[in-house]
Amino acid sequence: MRIDTFQTVRNWLKIYVSGYLAGDGALGEVSAIKWGHSLRVARHCREIAGETGWSDHDTSLAELLGLLHDAGRFSQFAEYGTFADAVSVDHGMRGVEVIQAAGVLDALPGIDRSRILDGILAHNQRLIPDTTPPEALPFARIVRDADKLDIFRIIMERIEGGAYREHLRSALQIERTGPATPGAVEEILRNETVSNGNIRTVADFGLMQISWVFDINYPPALRRILDLGYIDRIVACLPDGSGVRKAVAHIREHLLVRGV
Numbered sequence: 001m002r003i004d005t006f007q008t009v010r011n012w013l014k015i016y017v018s019g020y021l022a023g024d025g026a027l028g029e030v031s032a033i034k035w036g037h038s039l040r041v042a043r044h045c046r047e048i049a050g051e052t053g054w055s056d057h058d059t060s061l062a063e064l065l066g067l068l069h070d071a072g073r074f075s076q077f078a079e080y081g082t083f084a085d086a087v088s089v090d091h092g093m094r095g096v097e098v099i100q101a102a103g104v105l106d107a108l109p110g111i112d113r114s115r116i117l118d119g120i121l122a123h124n125q126r127l128i129p130d131t132t133p134p135e136a137l138p139f140a141r142i143v144r145d146a147d148k149l150d151i152f153r154i155i156m157e158r159i160e161g162g163a164y165r166e167h168l169r170s171a172l173q174i175e176r177t178g179p180a181t182p183g184a185v186e187e188i189l190r191n192e193t194v195s196n197g198n199i200r201t202v203a204d205f206g207l208m209q210i211s212w213v214f215d216i217n218y219p220p221a222l223r224r225i226l227d228l229g230y231i232d233r234i235v236a237c238l239p240d241g242s243g244v245r246k247a248v249a250h251i252r253e254h255l256l257v258r259g260v
Contacts, residue, residue, distance in 0.1 A: 006063060020078060034070055034077075037150055041147050042067035048142055065115070069147060086196055092124040141218070149221055159233070159234075179239065180207055183198040188207060193214055206235075
């Protein structure tokens, strides 16, 4: 399945994305970034699955899910000019619609097709929906881990290139400076990821990112995040304040308890 199906789907996605790459200005640039992101998430899924001991079949299925997880992003940005689902469209649901309309997974057995589509629907939610079938849960978890792993990399590139605030302003419409929102800090103290409703400032976005440690499912993914120094590097960019200090201390304690 890996050689034939993966290459077929990759070729389809590349052709699909090429229509957006041809766009002028931001559309073409953003589409190129998302294409590269899709390839890296596919690779991360395969590596994490392999290191976790998955079968060859399930590892290949995870890789395919990683490749397709953001298929809805291209038309989302083309239509709305944003990646903020709350003010545009749920890009997981849009991705499923795009894939089903293309019929690109029709050759797969029904259970494998469902695992991929359910994984796409779950990958961008704050929590995996309760309606996700049990057989799809490992795939939803692994694509969420792989997605976060590459988003950390993307954000670090923006920080180190001096384009962090511009990225938040253009892609997510986050404008405000200032201290962390109390609700964001409270969620972290409950071992929860920061919800979209509490992301009001740049500080909140940084806290949201490091709060992802509560939602990393597979040890190989968490090891990569820590080994690459992503948590420390984001913390270094956060404004000083009692809320931020309290939240960061709690996250560090959580990581110690997990033994990493």
